[in-house]
Amino acid sequence: MATRKSPEQSNASKEELVRYYREMLLIRRFEEKAGQLYGMGLIGGFCHLYIGQEAVVVGLEAAAKEGDKRITSYRDHGHMLACGMDAKGVMAELTGREGGYSKGKGGSMHMFSKEKHFYGGHGIVGAQVPLGAGLAFADRYLGNDNVTFTYFGDGAANQGQVYEAYNMAKLWSLPVIFVIENNQYAMGTSVKRSTKSPSLWERGAAYGIKGESVDGMDVLAVKAAGEKAVAACRAGQGPYILEMMTYRYRGHSMSDPAKYRTREEVQRMRDEKDAIEHVRDLLIQGNLATDDDLKAIDKEIKAVVNEAADFAKESPEPALEELWTDIYA
């Protein structure tokens, strides 16, 4: 069974911890349900699950304010839920239905919400990095103090356009936080097999960009690092790099033969580093919540996810006329 170390004391309040527990659990249960619907053939194409990485987006969203922007790759369901997008609309997009965020025309990898300042959902590895710098360019041009969280993975970190974006982001002091979600595997290629400079955040030094490596399985550590980076960007000292050391439990996509790592490795991360269990321990061992309190939350989340799944099954497919709309504004 679990060999978790007992958590260090934290100063986080009960409300805060409960909120993280709830938000991370929503992502996990949502993703498990998405996996199930994929298995049933209700979700097509590619479907990249975020299970294991929940602390990254939940911790960083806790450091954000209204007006801040976020943009990420195709492993985007967690980011959308964390920034407050509706689980029903996300799930219905996965099933390709009218009730989805993109009316069923985007799918798992391409979803957006202007209202929540979520700029996608991008399917080309690394392309979102200059786009995120561009969102920050717009905010700097307009003279507000918003920041943009630009997420990408350890795989994208080897794309050339990332470094083109770094160079210009620093040149123009853009308020952008480059969040490298290092889950250790670019599809099936481990970081060790793709670079001789495995400390990805340190590459920012070549452009004069500050950064740090963060325990991405610890939501409190993520939030603290996020607050520091946000403060720097709001003060005009952007950009900033946060390399989140994290782990995905599931395959790269649903069609992943899982031959590049051992079962034991995955199990060890689940047992020793799980982000949700970490917060659970903090709540229980700190006498901030009882098992029953958390069970009640579990039940509540299950209901939200089931409702999203029902909505996603019942929402009709888009009308055929939709084929021809939204090509031009």
Add this chain to the structure above:
Amino acid sequence: MATQVLMPALSPTMEEGTLAKWLVKEGDEGKSGQIIAEIETDKATMEFEAVDEGTVGKLLVAEGTAGVKVNTPIAVLVEEGESADEVQAPVPTQKEKQPEPAEASEGKAVDEPLVSSPGASVPGKRDRSPDWPEGTQMKSMTVREALREAMAEEMRGDEHVFLMGEEVGEYQGAYKISQGLLDEFGDRRVVDTPITEHGFAGIAVGAAFGGLRPIVEFMTFNFAMQAIDQIINSAAKTLYMSGGQMGCPIVFRGPNGAAARVGAQHSQDYAAWYAQIPGLKVVMPYSAADAKGLLKSAIRDPNPVIFLENEILYGRSFDVPVMDDFTIPFGKARIWREGTDVTIVSFGIGMTYALEAADKLADEGISAEVIDLRTLRPIDYDTVIESVKKTNRCITVEEGWPVGSIGNHLAATIMQQAFDWLDAPVLNLTGKDVPMPYAANLEKHALVTTAEVVEAAKSVCYR
């Protein structure tokens, strides 16, 4: 309640698979996320994880079974005190859950143009109004000056418009299109970039998502190849992929096509490439008036616009109307010269050959009608078709390569919409199907020539 575990689909195309191995046995406690079986698909052996918690009540399919259809029950999970035999409920099949596919639309009637699409054609009636009112004062101006005036006027009118690119500021523009703009608007709005096309194109697209109206100057469109992923995958497709939420008002502009003696990598016409992309608008002006009026329209357009200029045309002078706010709408071709014997359709620098050829043809008694498309997405098909119905003959002229050219597309359209009016096949005059050579004599032959246009016009007139 007992739960059935169904044979999962583990890839976008999987319909059945082999249950290679069970990793649990009846009576085992299962946790959500635990790997319970190995399943072989045509591509790989995959691990299958449980979604629900519970005790494995029964394994319904023995390991080693091949051809297990997706959604077949393969095991039953039970909660404490339940028996696997209690499960009887029929399995929901994929069919039941999927809505009926909507009826496919009926095949289109032959007389309905197959090329009609929201982007490629112009909705509504053709705009036949003159580009400027009769009697408007005119002023001679180079294409270069016209482009600069268009940008300056639009930047004065909208604080969100800014120019970015290599050498647009302090250097005053590699081809001097942006001369003076830095002095007037400052470095907040005239942004010199490092040589990093992929990166700054992406930043500009992001800035457009963020509410600005960028004009991106590519020193030449050859270098935009480095950025073509951002132009097509990010700029052109996002409105559609976001269900209409997120538009990208941006102009990508710069010289396109062959200049002179700069060899294969710097001499290429991208008109047909970009014209293929739904979500983009594509403009390729010939005259200074069109350069000005169309660039102003491009900057105001809420969509990504590819604005293809030409280095050789930059220094040419044309009459431009003196007006406070002069714009030309997209999708409105211009008839430069009316004629009765043959229609010559061109755009951009191709118009040079078309107009020269028309003069020469007139000397030989052939009356050519010369149409400048001006925009390639949308295309003003109506003006072309109407002209072909009058002349019964058509040739097209462009500098780009022959395969998949704009001329090919026009020929197909004319065949679909005016077949019965044609007295000769439509001929496409294009650049030769070779990389651009450096040697002066070879380069001349690689381009389309006026003599070829004259020859083709005569041949469709059987002269």
